[in-house]
Amino acid sequence: MSSPFEDVLATLIRQRGVLGCLVVGESDGIVVDANVQVGVSEAAVAALAAALYRRARLSSQSAGLGRVTFLQLEAERGHVCAVGREGLVLVTLAEPRAHIGLIRGAMLQSVEALA
Amino acid sequence: MMRTHAAEAWVEAPLQRFVDDARVLFALLLHPSGQVLGQFGFTRAVDVMAACALAAGIHASAGQLGRELDGAPFHELYHAGKERQIFIGEVRTARGSFIFLTAFGDESSLGLVRVFFAELSERLAQVVPPRVDGPPLAAASLERDLARSLAQLFGRAPAAPDGGDAPLSPTA
Numbered sequence: 001m002s003s004p005f006e007d008v009l010a011t012l013i014r015q016r017g018v019l020g021c022l023v024v025g026e027s028d029g030i031v032v033d034a035n036v037q038v039g040v041s042e043a044a045v046a047a048l049a050a051a052l053y054r055r056a057r058l059s060s061q062s063a064g065l066g067r068v069t070f071l072q073l074e075a076e077r078g079h080v081c082a083v084g085r086e087g088l089v090l091v092t093l094a095e096p097r098a099h100i101g102l103i104r105g106a107m108l109q110s111v112e113a114l115a
Numbered sequence: 116m117m118r119t120h121a122a123e124a125w126v127e128a129p130l131q132r133f134v135d136d137a138r139v140l141f142a143l144l145l146h147p148s149g150q151v152l153g154q155f156g157f158t159r160a161v162d163v164m165a166a167c168a169l170a171a172g173i174h175a176s177a178g179q180l181g182r183e184l185d186g187a188p189f190h191e192l193y194h195a196g197k198e199r200q201i202f203i204g205e206v207r208t209a210r211g212s213f214i215f216l217t218a219f220g221d222e223s224s225l226g227l228v229r230v231f232f233a234e235l236s237e238r239l240a241q242v243v244p245p246r247v248d249g250p251p252l253a254a255a256s257l258e259r260d261l262a263r264s265l266a267q268l269f270g271r272a273p274a275a276p277d278g279g280d281a282p283l284s285p286t287a
Contacts, residue, residue: 024226025226026227029225030226043226043230044230046226047226047229047230048227050224051223051226051227054224102116
């Protein structure tokens with residue numbers, strides 16, 4: 001069964017160094033649609049990234065900084081990037097060699113599709 | 116910090132880890148008969164007793180409903196309330212299945228609870244002590260064990276002679 005997010009995910013997964021991308025419910029952390037490489041724990045990444053994004057959004061609001069436009073977590077072996085809209089979060093996992101600027105641009109363009 | 120309380124020692128560490136990771140409000144591990152093995156968040160024995168009875172009933176009903184609809188029992192159930200949500204899952208171990216119930220609010224999510232429940236199940240399966248064969252469970256011993264497990268959780272039961280937890284009667 002196809003989902004309205006297939007094209008968005010297909011665009012992101014084609015970026016160099018992207019290991020997977022997911023559309024996740026922000027409040028429940030459940031995967032809506034995903035395109036991930038074998039070995040990526042889809043449910044765990046979705047739940048934890050959604051929780052991270054939600055906390056960041058609430059922190060930003062509490063600090064009077066407005067909405068979160070782009071969240072990037074840099075880790076030892078890669079990156080987790082997230083953008084959100086209308087209760088959905090678009091999450092991308094990428095290798096350290098990935099071009100985060102390109103991924104960021106593609107995600108910010110794609111976030112419109114979450115509405 | 117609130118700690119978990121366990122009627123059987125092997126339950127405590129995995130349950131505490133789950134509570135710390137998933138940030139839930141309440142957690143309860145019980146035998147399908149309704150006998151509690153460990154809990155977090157409850158302050159009164161009567162609440163634990165009621166939650167255990169309800170969880171055991173819901174789990175049994177869902178299991179039968181799953182068999183009717185899907186040919187196999189449902190192993191996980193989720194209900195969303197206005198501010199709180201509950202998740203009920205089955206933990207399978209070498210000693211048999213147990214029922215796990217947890218309630219959570221805005222601090223957690225269904226996704227997180229499911230992820231950490233899977234980890235909890237693995238940890239419990241690793242540390243569960245071997246089954247002890249004994250006589251079939253009788254109504255009198257069930258009643259006694261239910262009362263004793265509740266008393267242990269709320270600090271009213273004597274420990275075993277070796278200073279450890281007094282084991283509950285063997286269960287099938």
